[in-house]
Ligand SMILES: [Zn+2]
């Protein structure tokens with residue numbers, strides 16, 4: 001079972017995205033790249049080099065529904081004449097008619113983000129949406145944890161690895177401990193746990209960082225020898241990366257706790273201190289990062305969280 005990485009350009013700060021072709025029956029594409037002419041051309045070129053036509057693709061599997069990964073899914077599916085599209089039920093980025101914006105606005109407001117900033121984030125998000133087509137609920141099937149994707153000569157185990165997004169999935173070939181991990185594992189950067197509504201109760205925040213640590217530990221149980229990520233080169237030394245991520249997360253946690261004044265602060269205020277120069281594009285990521293670390297510290301009993309004036313205030317203990 002050959003796994004062929006194809007690098008595609010994106011219009012995003014993160015740079016090129018990796019998608020993965022499994023060139024045996026049923027021919028499967030894991031992630032598709034953003035909906036841009038350049039990514040579409042590069043995808044066709046990559047497939048051509050592998051001697052595969054788009055029309056040969058039978059299955060499109062999404063690690064998660066961020067635009068850089070899922071944007072071309074609909075157009076590939078249409079060109080491939082109704083290939084099956086698979087994505088985890090907890091992903092929302094590819095759906096039509098979702099209420100996520102309202103839910104996000106509530107969560108951002110509670111995190112202390114001022115209304116004009118929320119409006120800027122909304123406009124920016126609307127701009128990003130142009131890089132992906134949406135799907136109706138009946139147009140895709142669900143990826144289920146622990147099930148297997150079968151191929152002619154092997155299988156990929158579906159492993160639900162929430163954190164970066166609630167429905168992020170990884171795919172493990174146990175025969176040689178190879179993992180395709182989307183944005184759950186990236187060689188050069190610690191993945192951002194993005195502020196998301198909880199898929200079970202959207203009025204709550206998803207415990208992104210706590211879930212992420214569990215996901216990393218779960219991947220570690222497979223003792224991976226090769227991990228293909230959504231961006232950058234593959235990871236050969238998962239153990240080194242695992243330890244490095246944990247250190248980075250501990251350091252960040254110590255920083256957010258140190259930044260908390262005795263009188264308390266919102267996640268937004270902490271984000272502004274952590275990333276004072278963050279431009280519009282990065283303020284949503286900055287507040288996501290602050291919320292993730294503050295929530296983890298709170299869940300570990302290291303800080304307090306109180307609701308005041310419709311905003312959540314984090315306070316040091318003692
Ligand atoms: Zn992503």
Ligand SMILES: [Zn+2]
Pocket residue numbers: 014017066068069183230231
């Ligand atoms: Zn990505």
